[in-house]
Amino acid sequence: MTTTKRKSLSRYLIEEQRVHNNMPADLRLLIEIIARACKHISFSVSKGLLDDVLGNAGTDNVQGEAQKKLDVLTNELFLEANEWGGNLAAMASEEMEHIYEIPNRFPKGEYLLVYDPLDGSSNIDINVTVGTIFSVLKKPESSHNVSNQDFFQKGCQQVAAGYAIYGPQTQLVLTTGRGVHSFTLDTQLGSWIQTQEDMQIPETTAEFAINSSNYRYWEKPMQRYYDELIAGETGPLQKNYNMRWVAAMVAEVHRILNRGGIFMYPTDSRTPGRAGKLRLMYEANPMSMIVEQAGGAATDGITRILDIQPTSLHERVAVFMGSKQEVERVTSYHKEAQK
Ligand SMILES: O=P(O)(O)OC[C@H]1O[C@](O)(COP(=O)(O)O)[C@@H](O)[C@@H]1O
Numbered sequence: 001m002t003t004t005k006r007k008s009l010s011r012y013l014i015e016e017q018r019v020h021n022n023m024p025a026d027l028r029l030l031i032e033i034i035a036r037a038c039k040h041i042s043f044s045v046s047k048g049l050l051d052d053v054l055g056n057a058g059t060d061n062v063q064g065e066a067q068k069k070l071d072v073l074t075n076e077l078f079l080e081a082n083e084w085g086g087n088l089a090a091m092a093s094e095e096m097e098h099i100y101e102i103p104n105r106f107p108k109g110e111y112l113l114v115y116d117p118l119d120g121s122s123n124i125d126i127n128v129t130v131g132t133i134f135s136v137l138k139k140p141e142s143s144h145n146v147s148n149q150d151f152f153q154k155g156c157q158q159v160a161a162g163y164a165i166y167g168p169q170t171q172l173v174l175t176t177g178r179g180v181h182s183f184t185l186d187t188q189l190g191s192w193i194q195t196q197e198d199m200q201i202p203e204t205t206a207e208f209a210i211n212s213s214n215y216r217y218w219e220k221p222m223q224r225y226y227d228e229l230i231a232g233e234t235g236p237l238q239k240n241y242n243m244r245w246v247a248a249m250v251a252e253v254h255r256i257l258n259r260g261g262i263f264m265y266p267t268d269s270r271t272p273g274r275a276g277k278l279r280l281m282y283e284a285n286p287m288s289m290i291v292e293q294a295g296g297a298a299t300d301g302i303t304r305i306l307d308i309q310p311t312s313l314h315e316r317v318a319v320f321m322g323s324k325q326e327v328e329r330v331t332s333y334h335k336e337a338q339k
């Protein structure tokens, strides 16, 4: 099929608003602006060495991680693109310690945007896939001056979630609560064109993704599950598994959406008191909404991620997400160990 016969993102969003009554106009406009920001990031990322945007920025983010030049640049691109759109009250990002309230000189709206502008940033200097992850929340009606507290909503309250993946093609994967749909950036037209409808994660899988160099730091139930995975058909799972690790959550989740699998970043003892590596509000929550909307599951080993009450902007969470059967199995091992 040629792209001219396919649906653009704009048309998809208008149909969601007008035909399916699934979103108000201001949310539709917000998603259009987010998509435009992702398009801009895609072009910046693709320039790489040509624009001297690779390498370290020489600064650390609030979590003490060295920022790449592109972490800083993509954060600014996302801020600038979204602050004048008129649909937001405030934003929060991996790269900013505090929330960013829309300044009074811009029109304001009723939504809150939380994002990871560049996911998998250790991949950027070696020209491997990276992405952008975003989550949209409604500002509580009772709130007049935006505060951190307004952002502390459970993932099940997200009104939209998505990611852009900057790989061989740039794709935007989106859910507004009626399935998961993907749009590929047609770089000649400059438009997002729908290329997948209602993506579904197979319930069973024979593929897993985990950074197994951390094995010795894991808790017992995680080690048990991993031992069973690698024992393959000689162990209790009685089948052989394949392993993949891109080191970008966006890329792992995208693979799982397309062909199934389980992605894990468990708690480990490298940093005592820290629950895993991934951040709840701008990594785990949006990805969990997408995974559940595609028929998969997502837990922290015990609890459904979308039911966790956030208590700080940058809090971490252990993540097990993807094909339902495997997520249920590893979750049951954690629950057994807890008893
Ligand atoms: O360095 P590791 O242990 O392989 O961790 C990789 C994980 O870290 C992350 O890159 C964190 O994301 P950021 O690049 O946004 O900090 C995840 O995308 C990925 O799953």
Ligand SMILES: [Mg+2]
Binding pocket: 116, 118, 119, 120, 249, 283
């Ligand atoms: Mg990330």
Ligand SMILES: [Mg+2]
Binding pocket: 094, 116, 117, 118, 119, 120, 121
């Ligand atoms: Mg990041």
